[in-house]
Amino acid sequence: MSLRVSHHLLLCATASKAACCNPDVGKASWARLKEMVKQLDLENVERPEGVVLRSKVDCLRICSDGPIMLIWPDGIWYGGVSAERIEAILREHVIGGQPREGWIIRRTANK
Ligand code: FES
Structure with missing residues (x-):
């Protein structure tokens, strides 16, 4: 069975070395991401654009x-992704297609 995927969100929030953020900030960010993905119905397999996957990564x-959040396949890397920034990133970038310029720390391309 194939699954249509619109985006994959990779979040380094609770890294074992806790090098990029305070673990409490990271935990809150991951919890908010899970909550908002559900609330915005982004895991719905009937979604025409495809589902949004999320993964907690270690670094x-x-x-x-x-x-830090990397959004695939766009190659957009966000920094300072506290819980407060999650909803705007989902609504504006993932759903709306407009990355939040001021929060981008890196761009990568796959071509
Ligand atoms: S610990 Fe988060 S990017 Fe390395």
Whole structure:
């Protein structure tokens, strides 16, 4: 069975070395991400754009100014992704297609 995926969100929030953010800030950010993905119905397999996957990762090799979120396939890396920033990133970037410029710390391309 194939699953259509619109975005995959990789969040370094509770890294074992806790190098990029305070673990409490990271935990709150991850909890908010789970809550908002559900609330905005982004895991719905009937979603025409595809589902939004989320994964907690141990390190994205930025290691400062976290929590760090990488959004695939856009190659957009956000820094300072506290719980307060999660909803705006989901609504504006993931749903609206407009990345939040001021919070971007890196861009990568796959072509
Ligand atoms: S510990 Fe978060 S990017 Fe390295």
